[in-house]
Every structure is written in structure tokens, then in C-alpha cells.
Amino acid sequence: VKPYLFKKCSESGFCSRNRHFAEEIAKQGDEYQSRYSVDLESLKIDHDGGHLHATLLKMLNDGTFVPLDLHLTTLQDANLRVQVDEVHRSPPVTHVNPKRYNEAWKYALQSEPKAREFTHSVDSEKITLNYNDYVTEIQLHPFKITLLRNNQAQLVLNERNFFNLEHYRTREEQSRENSIHIAPEESTFDSYTDSFKDSRDDKLPFGPESVALDVSFLGAKAVYGIPEHADSLSLKDTSETEPYRLYNVDIFEYETQSKYPMYGSIPFMIGVGGESSAGVFWITGSDTNVDIKKSDSQVQTHWISESGILDIILITEDTPGQVLQSYGKLSGNSVLPNLFSLGYHQSRWNYNDEEDVLGVTAKFDESLIPFDAIWLDIEYTDDKKYFTWQKEAFPDPDRMMRKLDQTGRTLIVIIDPHLKVGYEISDTVIQKKIGILKSDGSDVYHGHSWPGESVWIDSMHPDAQLFWDEQFVNGSNLLGHSTNGHLWNDMNEPSVFNGPETSAPRDLIHYGDWEHRSVHNLWGLTYHEMTYESLIKRNPNLRPFILTRSFYAGSQRTSAMWTGDNSAKWEYLRESIPMVLTMNTVGFPFAGADLAGFFGNPDKDLQVRWYQTGLWYPFFRAHAHIDSRRHEPYVAGEPYTSYMRDAIKLRYKLLPLYYTLFQKNSVSGTPVVSPMAFEYPSDSEVLEMDNQFFVGPLLVKPVTSPDTDKVSIYIPDDKPYYDLQNYTVLQGKGYHDVDAPLDKIPVFIRGGSILITKERYRRSSKLMKNDPYTLYVAPSESAATGELYFDDGETFAYQDGEFVLTTFEFTGNKIVSTVKNSYDTSIIIEKIVVLSDKEVTKATVEQDGESWTAEIVPQDHSFVIRNPKPLVAKSWTITLH
Amino acid sequence: VSPESQAVYQPDENGLWRCLGDPQIVISADKINDDYCDCPDGSDEPGTSACVGTQFYCANEGFSPGYIPWFKVNDGVCDYDVCCDGSDEPEGLCPSKCAEMHAAWEKENQKRDEIVRKGLEKKEKLAHQVFKKRSRLQHDLHQLESKIAELEHELHQLSKIRTYSQEENEIVAVFNDLTAKVEKLSEEASAKISQLQAQQDSLQKLENVLDTMNKEYNHNFNDPAVKAAAQAFQEHSVNEGLQRDKEQTPIDLGDAFAGLKHELEAAEIKLHKLVSKPASSNYRSTFKAMVNSFLGVARKPAEITSLIDAERRKNEIEDELKPLRKDQAAKQKQLDADYGPDNIFLAMNSCVRNKIGTYDYRLCFTDKLEQINSNGQATRIGRYERVEYDKNNHQIKLIYEHGDKCWNGPVRRAEVQVVCGVDDEIIAVTEPEKCEYSVKIQSPIGCFKD
Incomplete structure (x- = not known):
């Protein structure tokens, strides 16, 4: 990373000002007189609607007030939403929307959250809201909000009085001697100018307009979330360091264990500790910094954003899982992916031509390694003009895609938002003014990216969507009439090579006359959502797959992400796990890291270990830089190729899971x-643990160091944990050493679970469609349960009920499958492996009023029910004798 | 299962059957092809995808039978390339294409046979050229050998002439001294010239690179190193003027020749001193002849009696022998070199050039392979290194190594695969690894009788 390219907090006006503000207040301690109080007279309450409005007064130096609108909503799917906006704001700017940006929630949330009723009481000190198990107390002066659940305070807003909303004032007003606008505890650093060398041109038309607040997680021992950072899962105390920064940037050669901003941001944090858990969702699209201060009794956070209104949703629950589920109801869950996208992806910058693409495919088949998708990076285009093909290399893309389709393979092509000037696509963007505009709003902004001089389509513009749709319509140049083409949206931070911090200048203008500054972090989402929308229109019954590099809260609804340009080094392999885990803690699980490192050439041990780790990423893709040597798994040679094949095949076996x-x-x-x-x-013991994890019933501890043949795994309870490869058992809460030579993937089935797999090697996941299932019953105290969902894997027919959902329950001498939803399919279960030493001689299968016998084949530590053949789409019972 | 293998799947009288690879494992015959793998060697499931590693037999009526691996059985894909009858998939999914595939195969075969036939005709001609070329080489070599032998014989004779007198020794020493100095001087001069030339070339290249960077770098992109370099270059080009704008200065050898002249004058004085010494008339005349000979005035005497003359003649012969031997060695090398099967590449003395993608490629078979960009600038991908010939499969591969070095990468190299074609043509160039090219050409030399 080049540190001089990115602003430190001290070089960033709004961040520096708010940190200064916080320090000054902290210095004054109890002496400090907060400037913010709630005006009780202004109170407007709608019990049934769940709304409370009040004027929040900000006192200026002369004792006058700036009125702010405080709006609380009690929510059905969470707890509380708090919004604060300026009441009067009339900057004399014509080409920029004068309001504070208040639309981030439209992208962050799947829909307007539903409110619920409350009851309330008011006294001279506070307003109290009661709803279900929740109580919210709004202290009038100083302004403070406390959330209680089961009479236990869990979250406190503005406990430290760091709340700060920089109200609109002119430069003249501010600089005047005895200005009433600037409190002694405030700094004026870079209020109207930007002294950072690459962004001196920033017009800052509204001057200082930051919004900041402190939030205390009472009782929390650890906090997670706010990606994207290449750091530990459990967020660190930042008292002595930079804050965690959320600002979507194309960070070249990023470092591990760092708080630098990265490609995407999700301003959601979960605190965990003891018997409760809480979540904070800070809905802002602008540059945001988060300071964290940890103590034994709580975790205190300080959220600082450059612009926009205050819009924050607070969640309190028992467990982090419940908090996350509440978040999912607000922001939306991941759309069910197209099944192929859960298989193995093979990418490289670049596969050169049609012959190369089909040759790599053939090599995989020859090497008996399954894969589902092959990727084309920017070089497939004619001179990096998106929506064109380099004709000599790809004379007939339709033909190539048909050939891939024959074995169920998918082609994924890259389309970036920068459009090279001088061809019909960019010409139209310029002519229709559907690009991101210059700071005066006069014309489309020009900058530099891969193709050289480029313009950026403004995916916030409704007409941009229509134009985009035309490029993807069936029969158009890019994907022809294919049904196996999907998309990769890269560089959508946006990455602008000649822009400040390698991104767009903050005073550029988007649709709605909003400044880029206010929408920066969510813009990448609007871009991949635009692509999703176009693909849905292209083929309404096919689930699109889109990989995005930049993301925001809500990106999970339509895309997968990867952790960007990592390196072929062990430290990046290690870092990939907390990064992927973090994405899973903020409702965006479809995440992965490039195998086996984007930059450089991995040594063979590292490559093997990376496959053994990467197979667990929800998004499992190998990718490589143009200067690195080919390292598709078949290149390495034996025994490495076999080890990688084993890893990939394990993923395919686990696809049902x-x-x-x-x-x-x-x-x-x-x-x-x-x-x-x-x-x-x-x-x-586990709160800081980010080198082992669960995938359903599987406990996984990847090996991430060189020359290792043993790992220490933490068993978190007293259940038996069965080694997936040899069925031996680990038992006893605490650390256990397990052997892990290079061919070993340490993975254990938690006792009490039933694991559902498909065992037959096929060239791609599509070709496994009709293959039978194999079950592994791993009992704890003679009982185990499992669950299976499947459907056609690619259409939306599941939304009309065309899916199978079934549970399995083992109770010592019976296995019962209870189908909860079904459709017509003839897939059967061919094998049930019961991890038990019990003496069993035969099994009786009952289904649809018929019954038959299946043989028992004993083996080490287990026995097999041979070919019981029940239809998986109908309930059945197997009785063991 | 193929008809020949049917027999091994017969159950015994009890309806039992033994796994082929593990006869101790006995299963009931109804477990054969029941889509569940019982035998460790997979032999109980020759017709399903249940066992790893098995081969499924496709009868392919109307064409030739084939085997496909287990994982392609019942996977929803009609693998017609091996199973044209579609029997690898459930009834009805893959209707047989054996008839049309057979017809297409026949047609394709005919077409291929025709190409091979024509290619072989051309190849015959090439083979004849090879024959002629080799004969000529052998002939030339023979000529050279006799000429060399002749000269060596003369040399031998000359060496029999008696030893020098004292005076002769002195004179010879002067000349030897002189010759050595001149030679040294000339070597130094030519070394300097080529050094200078190389430096100029390299400077020219660098200036071109910097010039391109200066013109095309992203002026707005914030990379201080690039900006500084561009600025430094701008100053340089203003102050120094670019290489291409300069006249190529001829190498000044004036000093060298002045030195030589001086040496010669000194030698002359020394000679005069020697001449004025009292000596026999015989010596005088010989010396005169020698001086004349040295000055190139007189013809060399038919018969050499003087040792000085002999030495002179010896030098002449050595000078004459040098290029002859070099020529001999070159021709011998050419005769001994590996030019592939039947030395066929010996006939490929022309180059072939085709456009593939955005570049032109120029292949001079036993010389080099180049990539030429749209500005006509050539990058050497490699020099001809060797040919690899796989006799069993009739596959010829030419290896080119030591091409131009890639920026941030290795030295370029290429493997050229030769397939049968009527005309020489580069048909595909790929770069599977950075700067490692894989080229496919067609040529009659890739044609073989089956």
C-alpha cells in the first residue's frame, strides 16, 4: 500500500475535527456542559404509528439554538431507529441538492422498516418508551438515549456527549471573531477547504457538515463487523491508532492487520458479551470513521461521518445470531444463489482466447477436477471497451458459451463502470448525461482508469438503468442469447486512477444533484444492483450471479463479494479467514478471497493449504494477476494436484450443505x-477466535502456516466431534492437537448432526443434479438431526413452491425423514453412514405405504445402510434391527 | 459391457458373482449394475456411474464402439464424441447420432486424406531439395577439404626450409613486431566501434521508451516517481537532443592511423639501417625482393628458397586457410545439425509471416521467430534451438529460445507445433504463460504417411 495516497484521520477535516471534539470533551470530564438538549414542548407522539418527533436543540456560543429534528421510530424487526436532521438549511448553492443526504436507507434497507406501537411516559428529565420487552429512555439534558431490554441497559447513545452535527454556517460566519458557531471544544480544521494534497480541488460547497455520535455497548466483551478491513475478526481498540475507516477505495497491494479502508463498507457492528448482544447500524453513505475503546465492562464506539443526516438503527437481543437475523429483516438477506455459483470458479487475468478458455476446461476434465465457472478479465474486450469483444481472440462468443454449456459450465465476464471515451457506449452516456457529473454539474466527468480516459455511468440515474438494460438484452453483443453468462462488476468503488485516494472527487454530482461525498460508500452497490436488474430483465426466470468488489449494506441482496487484490503469501491466507468471517457477521455471507493469492506465485505447499482453506469460503474462486504464472490446480503436479483435487471435490461433496x-x-x-x-x-474463550469456524455441523480448523503437520483445535462443548475423513472422535471441551500433514484437512462433524452430501464426481455441479444423496449420521447421546433444501438450482420456480425441504432425525434405532415441502423429483438416497459402533444387521425402509429391506455393511467406527433408495422428496422411515 | 466382456458377468448357479479384482468378495448377481458400488475395483458397476474409475461401453452401432469414463454416465450430457449412440444417458435423452457422425467422419477423413496427399507431394519435393542441398553441401565440403589439404601440404613443405640467419631474424622480428601492433590496434578499434554501437542502440531504445512514457503516461495520476522521471526526461531531451535527431557520428580512427603511420616510418628507418649493413649480394637481392613483396610490388617467386619468403608464403596460406576452415566447419555443422526427420527443415530456407490477433508473426524455420507490431517493430521471440520429433505420433515441435527479455518477466521462448497442411502458414499463437508462446503452424513437413 502507498500510505501517502490515503487520508489519515489527522489529514481528514471531519475526522480530525470530531476526534478533537471528543478529546476536548473527555478532558473536561464531568465538568462538560453538553450543547444538545431535547425541547419537551416540541414533543409529537404517534403511539400507534410508533413515531416520536421532537426538536433537538443545539446551543450556540451566544445562548441561541439551532433546531434539529429528532425522529424516533420503534421498529417491528429491530428495536429503535433514531434520525436527526437539520430543520433549517438553505445554502445558496444551485447545482447541488441543499439537503443533508437522507436516502442512504433506501439502499441499505430492503424496504422502509415497519414501525410498531409503544406506550410512553414523560417526566422533567426523560421520556420513556415501552414496547414488548424493550424500554427506551430519552434523557432531555444532556441529550442521551438508553436502550434497555428485560430491564437491562444494553446500548447508550451519546453517553460521552460526542454527538456532533455540524450545522450549516457560512465561511464568513464561522471565521468572524467571536463567532457564535464554533464552540471552544471544536476545531475548524479544513472546514471549507481540503488541505490533503490530492483533494485540494474539493469545492466543499456546504463547508463542515459532519455527523458523529458515540454508542456504548454495555457489558460487551467484543465487537465485530464494519467491514471491509484486513484485520482481526474481533475489532481492536483504536485509542492509540487510526480509527477503522469505511471509505470504498481501490487499495493497491493492501496490507494485513490494518485499519485502512478497503473496497467496500457495511456500517453495521455487533457487540457480544455475557447474556446479551446488540447491533448498531449506522446508515450513512459518506466517508465514515469508527473509534473503539474497550474496557472490562463495555465497548465504547465513536462513529464519525463526513455528511448526511444521522440515521441509526439499534438492535438488542440475547445472541449475536438473533441480532444478525434482525439486521437481515431490515437490510434483506442474500438472495438464494444460482447453485453453480457455489461450485469452484476458475479465473485469471486473463484467459487469452476461446481456445484458451476451452483448453483450460478440457484440462480440468482430463485431471478429473470439477469446476463450474471460468472467468474473463478485462483483456477479453476490444481495447477495454466494455460490451465489446476482442474479435481475433473471441470470434464467436456464442459458440464458446454453447461449448461451455454442454458440460454445465458458466462464463463470467467483467463489466466495469468506467467507460472508455470514444465509442458508442460512452458517447451515449455523455450525450444523455447519465454519467457522474463534474462538480459544477455541467457535464460528464472525465477521469482515468484501465482504458485510459473514461467516463463513469451514474448508476443512480434511472435512465442509466434503461441504457444498461439495452446492453444486456437477449441477443445483444455481450452475451448473445446465452443462458450461461454471468457478470463480474469490478472497480466500482469507483476506482479512478487520477482521483483523490484513487477514487472519485467528492464534489462530483450524481442524479438528484447529490454530491458524491454523500453517496460514495453506497455507489458501488447501485452499480451492481443496476447490473442485477438488467440481468433479471434479460431473463426473468434465471437467477443472476454478480460478483462485486465494492459493496455496501444491502449488497448481499444481489451479489457476491471477494476480498480484492491479495498476495500469494501465508499472511494473506490467514487474513482471508477473519475477512470472510466478518462478512458473515454483517449479513453478507457470499464472500471469498482469491486463491491462492492474486499477486505473485504461491509455492506449492501454500497453494495446497489455500485450497484446503478456500473450499470453505462461501465464494470459492481462484484468480491470478496477469504477471503471475499459471497455477490452475493441474499445473502443480503430484502430489499437490491430487491434494487440491481432494479439496475441490470435498466442496462438491458438500454442495448440498x-x-x-x-x-x-x-x-x-x-x-x-x-x-x-x-x-x-x-x-x-472463543470471542477473539478467528482461525476456526463452523460450516453448519462442521467444525473446521484450516492450516495456515508453512511446514505444519499438527494443529490445535478448540472443542467448544462436550459433544463428540467425528473426524470427517476417518470417523475417529475428539471429545472434551478445550484444545486438542490433531495431525494435519499436507494432505489433511482438519474438519469434524459435531455430534448430534446429520450431514447430507453428494459423493459422485461430475464435471460440474449442474451435472450432479440427479445424483443420489449420501447421509452421515453423527450421533451425540444416540440422537442426531439434519436438514436438506434443494430445488432446480437456477430458476425462481422455488418461489412458487418448487423445492424440497426435509429434516432428518436419528433416534438410536430409527432415522425419520419429514418432508416439509416437495416437488416431483426422483432423486434417492443411496447410502447412509452411521457413525456408531452399534450392532445392526438390517434396515427396514418405509415410504409411501411400502416397505423394503436394505443391507447393512459394517466398517471401521461405523456401519453403512446400503442403497436404501428412498425418494428424498417424500417422507420415509428407516428402522434399524 | 462389450460383447467380449459379457461372459465375465455370468453369475454362478446360486445367482452369486465375484468382483473381478477381488474374487473373495461375493455379491448377488442382482447387485451388478444396480447403481451402488460394492466391489472395491468397481467391477460390479460397468454400466452406471456408481463406481469410480470404471469405463462404460458404447456399442455405437453404425460407427465404432467406444468407452467413456463412469462420471460421464447418466450426467445429462450427451457425450457424442465417444458415445455417438447416446447410450451413456437414459433412454430418450440422447438420440443416436452414429450414422451422421460416421458420415461426417468419413467426409472429414477424405478431406484430411486429400490434404495429406497434397502435403506429401510437396514434402517429396522438399525432400528432394534436402537431397540436393545435402549433396551440394557434401560436394562443397569435399572441394574445401581438398583445397585445404593442398594448402596444408604446401605449408608442410614450407616448414622444411632451413632456419633463419641472424639478419633475417632481426628483419622478421621488426615485421612481426609491426604486424602484432597493427593487429592489436585493429582489434581494439573494432571492439570500440561495436561497443559504441551497442551503447548507441541501447541509448536509442531507452530514449524511445522514455519518449513513449513521456507522451502516454497518465498525466493526472498521482505517482511522484513517474512524474519526476517524465520531467527529467523532458529536460534531457531538450538539452541533449534525442538520439534519432542526431547524425550517426562516424567512428574517428584518425589517431589510430596516425599511430600506424608513425610505426611504419620507424620501421622504414630501421630497415634502411639494416640495408646499409654490409652483406652478401644474395642477401641484398633477397631483401629487395622481400621489401618489394612486402610493398606488393613484385610477384612472389615461383620457387621459394628464402626463409623470409617462406614465412611470408606461410602467412598467406594461413590467411587463406582461415576462411576455408571456417566455411568447412559451417558446412559440416549444417550437415550434422538436427533438421528433424529426414532433415526436412534443411529445405525450409524461407520465412512465413501471418497475422494472428493484433500482431504479425514471422517464422524463419531454422533461424528465428519474431513478433511484429503494427508499427513494424519486431520483437524476437526466440532463436531456433532444436526440433523435437515424436516418432510414434508423428508430432514435430520446434523449439525457439533466447528471445528478447520481457519487462518484469522471463526471456521469451516458443514452442512451435507443426501440423499437416498444404501450404506453410502460422495458424495460431497463444501465450499461455507470460512471454512463453505456443505456436501452431501448418506445413507439408507436418504430413506423414499413416
Whole structure:
């Protein structure tokens, strides 16, 4: 990373000012007199509607007030929403929307959250709202909000009086001697100018307009979330460091264990500790910094954004899992992915031509390694003009895609938002003015990216959507009439090579006359959502797959993400796990890191270990820089190729599990890859743990160091944990050493679970469609349960009920499958492996009023029910004798 | 299962059957092809996808039978390339295409046979050229050998002439001294010239690179290193003037020749001193002849009796022998070199050039392979290194190594695969690894009789 490219807090006006403000207030301690109080006379309450409005007064130096609008909403799917906006704001600017930006929620939330009724009481000190198990207390002076659940205070807003909303004032008003606008505890650093060398041109038409607030997680021992950072899962104290910064940037050669901003941002944080858990969703589209201060009794956070209104949703629950589910109801869960996208993806910058694409495909088949999608990076285009093909290399894309389709393979092509000037696509964008505009709003902004001089389509513009739709319509140049083409949206931070911090200048103008500054962090989402919309219109019954690099809260609804340009080094392999886990804690589980490092050439041990780790990422893709050597798994040679093949085949075997977990996520927001802290939040031993995790019933501890043949795995309870490869058992809460030579993937089935797999090797997941299932019954105290979801894997027919959802229950001598939803399919179960030493001689299968016998084949530590053949789409019972 | 293998799937009289690879494992015959794998070697499931590693037999009536691996059985894909009868999938999914595929195959075969036939005709001609070329080489070599032998013989004879007198020794020493100095001087001069040339080339290249960077770098992108470099170059080009704008200065050898002249004058004085010494008339005349000979005035005497003359003649012969031997070695090398099967590449003395993608490629078979950009600038991908010939599959691969080095990458190299075609043509160029090219050409030399 080049540190000089990115603003530190001290170089960033709004961040520096708010940190200064906080420090000054902290210095004064109890002496400090807050400037913010609630005006009781202004109170307007709508019990049934769940709304409370009041004027929040900000006292100026002369004792006059700036009125702010405080709006509280009690929510059905969460707890409380708090919004604060300026009442009067009339800057004399014509080409920019004069309001504080108040539309971030339209992108962050799937719909306007539903309010619920409350009762209230008022006294001279506070207003109290009661709803269900919740109580919210609004202290009038100083302004403070406390959230209680079961009479236990969990979250406090403005406990430290760091709330700060920089109201509109002119430069003259501010600089005047004895200005009433600037409190002694405030700084005026870079209020109207930007002294950072790359952004001196920033017009800052509204001057200082930051919004900041402190939030205390009472009783919390750890906090998670606010991606994207290449840091630990459990967020660190920032008292002595930079704050965690949320600002979507194309960060070249990022470092690990760092708080630098990265490609995407989700301003959602979960606090965990003891018997409760809380979430804070800070809905702002502008540059945001979060300071964290940890103590034994609480975690205090300080949220600082450059612009926009205050819009924050607070959630309090028992467990982090419940908090996450509430978040999912607000922001939306991941759409159920197209099944192929959960298989293995093979990418490279670049596969050169049609022959190369088909040659790589053939190589995989020759090497008996399954894969589902092959990717084309920017070089497939004619001179980096998106929506064109380099004709000599790809003379007939339709033909190529048909050939891929024959074996169920998908082609994924890149389309970035920067459009090279001088061809029909960019010409239209300029002519229709549907690009991001210059700071005076006069014309489309020009900057530099891969193709050289470019313009950026403004995906916030409704007409941009229509134009985009035309580029994707069936039969158009890019994807022809294919049904196996999907999309990769890169560089949508947006990355602007010659822009400040390698991104767009903040005073550029978007549709609605909003400044880029206010929408920066959510713009990447609008871009991939635009692509999603176009693909849905292209083929309304096919689930689109889109990979995005930049993201915001809500991106999970339509896309997958990856962690950007990592390096082929062990530290990046290690870092990938907390990064992917973090995405799972903020409702965006469809995440992965490039295998086996984007920059550089991995040594073979690292490559193997990366495949053994990467197979667990929800999004499983290998990718490589143009200067690195080819390292598709078949290149390495034996024994490495076999080890990688084993890893990839394990993923395919587990596709039923992954698909079921994704379906669960899509309806209830549960993680796909779950941190230990989400499974055992009351075990303080696991709160900082980010090198092992659960995937459904599987406990996984990847090997992420060189020359290692043993790992220490933490068993979090007293259940038996069965080694997936040899069925031996680990038991006893605490750390266990397990052997992990290079060919070993340490993974254990938690006792009490039934794991559902498909075992037959096919060239792609599509070709496994009709293959039979194999079940692994891993009992704890002679009982186990499992669940399976499947459907056609690619259309929306599941929304009309065309899916199978079934549960399995083992109770010592019976296995019962109870189908909850079904459609017509003839897939059967071919094998049930029961991890038990019990003596069993035969099994009776009952289904549809008929019964038959299946043989028992004993083996080490287990026995197999041979070919019981029940239809999986109908309930059945197997009795063991 | 193929008809020949049917027999091994017969159950015994009890309806039992033994796994082929593990006869101790006995299963009931109804478990054969029941889509569940019982035998460790997979032999109980030759017709399903249940066992890993098995081969499914496709009868392919109307064409030739084939085997496809287990994982392609019942996967919803009609693998017609091996199973044209579609029997790898459930009834009705893949209607047989054996008849049309057979017809297409026949047609394709005919077409291929025709190309091979024409290619072979051309190849015959090439082979004849190879024959002629080799014969000529052998002939030339023979000529050279006799000429060399002749000269060596003369040399031998000359060496029999008696030893020098004292005076002769002195004179010879003067000349030897002189010759050595001149030679050294000339070597130094030519070394300097080529050094200078190389430096100029390299400077020219660098200036071109910097010039391109200066013109095309992203002026707005904030990279201080690039900006500083561009600025430094701008100053340089203003102050120094670019290489291409300058006249190529001829190398000044004036000093060298002045030195030589001086040496010669000194030698002359020394000679005069020697001449004025009293000596026999015989010596005088010989010396005169020698001086004349040295000055190139007189013809060399038919018969050499003087040792000085002999030495002179010896030098002449050595000078004459040098290029002859070099020529001999070159021709011998050419005769001994690996030009592929039947030395066929010996006939490929022309180059072939085709446009593939955005570049032109120029392949001079036993010389080099180049990539030429739209400005006509050539990058050497490699020099001809060797040919690899896989006799069993009749596959010829030419290896080119030591091309121009890639920026941030390795030295370029290429493998050229030759397939049968009537005309020489580069048909595909790919770069699977950075700067490692894989080229496919067609040529009659890739044609073989089956």
C-alpha cells in the first residue's frame, strides 16, 4: 500500500475535527456542559404509528439554538431507529441538492422498516418508551438515549456527549471573531477547504457538515463487523491508532492487520458479551470513521461521518445470531444463489482466447477436477471497451458459451463502470448525461482508469438503468442469447486512477444533484444492483450471479463479494479467514478471497493449504494477476494436484450443505460460515477466535502456516466431534492437537448432526443434479438431526413452491425423514453412514405405504445402510434391527 | 459391457458373482449394475456411474464402439464424441447420432486424406531439395577439404626450409613486431566501434521508451516517481537532443592511423639501417625482393628458397586457410545439425509471416521467430534451438529460445507445433504463460504417411 495516497484521520477535516471534539470533551470530564438538549414542548407522539418527533436543540456560543429534528421510530424487526436532521438549511448553492443526504436507507434497507406501537411516559428529565420487552429512555439534558431490554441497559447513545452535527454556517460566519458557531471544544480544521494534497480541488460547497455520535455497548466483551478491513475478526481498540475507516477505495497491494479502508463498507457492528448482544447500524453513505475503546465492562464506539443526516438503527437481543437475523429483516438477506455459483470458479487475468478458455476446461476434465465457472478479465474486450469483444481472440462468443454449456459450465465476464471515451457506449452516456457529473454539474466527468480516459455511468440515474438494460438484452453483443453468462462488476468503488485516494472527487454530482461525498460508500452497490436488474430483465426466470468488489449494506441482496487484490503469501491466507468471517457477521455471507493469492506465485505447499482453506469460503474462486504464472490446480503436479483435487471435490461433496445453508441464510439471515463467537457467545474463550469456524455441523480448523503437520483445535462443548475423513472422535471441551500433514484437512462433524452430501464426481455441479444423496449420521447421546433444501438450482420456480425441504432425525434405532415441502423429483438416497459402533444387521425402509429391506455393511467406527433408495422428496422411515 | 466382456458377468448357479479384482468378495448377481458400488475395483458397476474409475461401453452401432469414463454416465450430457449412440444417458435423452457422425467422419477423413496427399507431394519435393542441398553441401565440403589439404601440404613443405640467419631474424622480428601492433590496434578499434554501437542502440531504445512514457503516461495520476522521471526526461531531451535527431557520428580512427603511420616510418628507418649493413649480394637481392613483396610490388617467386619468403608464403596460406576452415566447419555443422526427420527443415530456407490477433508473426524455420507490431517493430521471440520429433505420433515441435527479455518477466521462448497442411502458414499463437508462446503452424513437413 502507498500510505501517502490515503487520508489519515489527522489529514481528514471531519475526522480530525470530531476526534478533537471528543478529546476536548473527555478532558473536561464531568465538568462538560453538553450543547444538545431535547425541547419537551416540541414533543409529537404517534403511539400507534410508533413515531416520536421532537426538536433537538443545539446551543450556540451566544445562548441561541439551532433546531434539529429528532425522529424516533420503534421498529417491528429491530428495536429503535433514531434520525436527526437539520430543520433549517438553505445554502445558496444551485447545482447541488441543499439537503443533508437522507436516502442512504433506501439502499441499505430492503424496504422502509415497519414501525410498531409503544406506550410512553414523560417526566422533567426523560421520556420513556415501552414496547414488548424493550424500554427506551430519552434523557432531555444532556441529550442521551438508553436502550434497555428485560430491564437491562444494553446500548447508550451519546453517553460521552460526542454527538456532533455540524450545522450549516457560512465561511464568513464561522471565521468572524467571536463567532457564535464554533464552540471552544471544536476545531475548524479544513472546514471549507481540503488541505490533503490530492483533494485540494474539493469545492466543499456546504463547508463542515459532519455527523458523529458515540454508542456504548454495555457489558460487551467484543465487537465485530464494519467491514471491509484486513484485520482481526474481533475489532481492536483504536485509542492509540487510526480509527477503522469505511471509505470504498481501490487499495493497491493492501496490507494485513490494518485499519485502512478497503473496497467496500457495511456500517453495521455487533457487540457480544455475557447474556446479551446488540447491533448498531449506522446508515450513512459518506466517508465514515469508527473509534473503539474497550474496557472490562463495555465497548465504547465513536462513529464519525463526513455528511448526511444521522440515521441509526439499534438492535438488542440475547445472541449475536438473533441480532444478525434482525439486521437481515431490515437490510434483506442474500438472495438464494444460482447453485453453480457455489461450485469452484476458475479465473485469471486473463484467459487469452476461446481456445484458451476451452483448453483450460478440457484440462480440468482430463485431471478429473470439477469446476463450474471460468472467468474473463478485462483483456477479453476490444481495447477495454466494455460490451465489446476482442474479435481475433473471441470470434464467436456464442459458440464458446454453447461449448461451455454442454458440460454445465458458466462464463463470467467483467463489466466495469468506467467507460472508455470514444465509442458508442460512452458517447451515449455523455450525450444523455447519465454519467457522474463534474462538480459544477455541467457535464460528464472525465477521469482515468484501465482504458485510459473514461467516463463513469451514474448508476443512480434511472435512465442509466434503461441504457444498461439495452446492453444486456437477449441477443445483444455481450452475451448473445446465452443462458450461461454471468457478470463480474469490478472497480466500482469507483476506482479512478487520477482521483483523490484513487477514487472519485467528492464534489462530483450524481442524479438528484447529490454530491458524491454523500453517496460514495453506497455507489458501488447501485452499480451492481443496476447490473442485477438488467440481468433479471434479460431473463426473468434465471437467477443472476454478480460478483462485486465494492459493496455496501444491502449488497448481499444481489451479489457476491471477494476480498480484492491479495498476495500469494501465508499472511494473506490467514487474513482471508477473519475477512470472510466478518462478512458473515454483517449479513453478507457470499464472500471469498482469491486463491491462492492474486499477486505473485504461491509455492506449492501454500497453494495446497489455500485450497484446503478456500473450499470453505462461501465464494470459492481462484484468480491470478496477469504477471503471475499459471497455477490452475493441474499445473502443480503430484502430489499437490491430487491434494487440491481432494479439496475441490470435498466442496462438491458438500454442495448440498452449502446450498441448504444459503437457503437458510436467504430466509433467516443466519451465517453460512459461522464464527465461534456466534455459535458459543457465552464462552469468553472463543470471542477473539478467528482461525476456526463452523460450516453448519462442521467444525473446521484450516492450516495456515508453512511446514505444519499438527494443529490445535478448540472443542467448544462436550459433544463428540467425528473426524470427517476417518470417523475417529475428539471429545472434551478445550484444545486438542490433531495431525494435519499436507494432505489433511482438519474438519469434524459435531455430534448430534446429520450431514447430507453428494459423493459422485461430475464435471460440474449442474451435472450432479440427479445424483443420489449420501447421509452421515453423527450421533451425540444416540440422537442426531439434519436438514436438506434443494430445488432446480437456477430458476425462481422455488418461489412458487418448487423445492424440497426435509429434516432428518436419528433416534438410536430409527432415522425419520419429514418432508416439509416437495416437488416431483426422483432423486434417492443411496447410502447412509452411521457413525456408531452399534450392532445392526438390517434396515427396514418405509415410504409411501411400502416397505423394503436394505443391507447393512459394517466398517471401521461405523456401519453403512446400503442403497436404501428412498425418494428424498417424500417422507420415509428407516428402522434399524 | 462389450460383447467380449459379457461372459465375465455370468453369475454362478446360486445367482452369486465375484468382483473381478477381488474374487473373495461375493455379491448377488442382482447387485451388478444396480447403481451402488460394492466391489472395491468397481467391477460390479460397468454400466452406471456408481463406481469410480470404471469405463462404460458404447456399442455405437453404425460407427465404432467406444468407452467413456463412469462420471460421464447418466450426467445429462450427451457425450457424442465417444458415445455417438447416446447410450451413456437414459433412454430418450440422447438420440443416436452414429450414422451422421460416421458420415461426417468419413467426409472429414477424405478431406484430411486429400490434404495429406497434397502435403506429401510437396514434402517429396522438399525432400528432394534436402537431397540436393545435402549433396551440394557434401560436394562443397569435399572441394574445401581438398583445397585445404593442398594448402596444408604446401605449408608442410614450407616448414622444411632451413632456419633463419641472424639478419633475417632481426628483419622478421621488426615485421612481426609491426604486424602484432597493427593487429592489436585493429582489434581494439573494432571492439570500440561495436561497443559504441551497442551503447548507441541501447541509448536509442531507452530514449524511445522514455519518449513513449513521456507522451502516454497518465498525466493526472498521482505517482511522484513517474512524474519526476517524465520531467527529467523532458529536460534531457531538450538539452541533449534525442538520439534519432542526431547524425550517426562516424567512428574517428584518425589517431589510430596516425599511430600506424608513425610505426611504419620507424620501421622504414630501421630497415634502411639494416640495408646499409654490409652483406652478401644474395642477401641484398633477397631483401629487395622481400621489401618489394612486402610493398606488393613484385610477384612472389615461383620457387621459394628464402626463409623470409617462406614465412611470408606461410602467412598467406594461413590467411587463406582461415576462411576455408571456417566455411568447412559451417558446412559440416549444417550437415550434422538436427533438421528433424529426414532433415526436412534443411529445405525450409524461407520465412512465413501471418497475422494472428493484433500482431504479425514471422517464422524463419531454422533461424528465428519474431513478433511484429503494427508499427513494424519486431520483437524476437526466440532463436531456433532444436526440433523435437515424436516418432510414434508423428508430432514435430520446434523449439525457439533466447528471445528478447520481457519487462518484469522471463526471456521469451516458443514452442512451435507443426501440423499437416498444404501450404506453410502460422495458424495460431497463444501465450499461455507470460512471454512463453505456443505456436501452431501448418506445413507439408507436418504430413506423414499413416
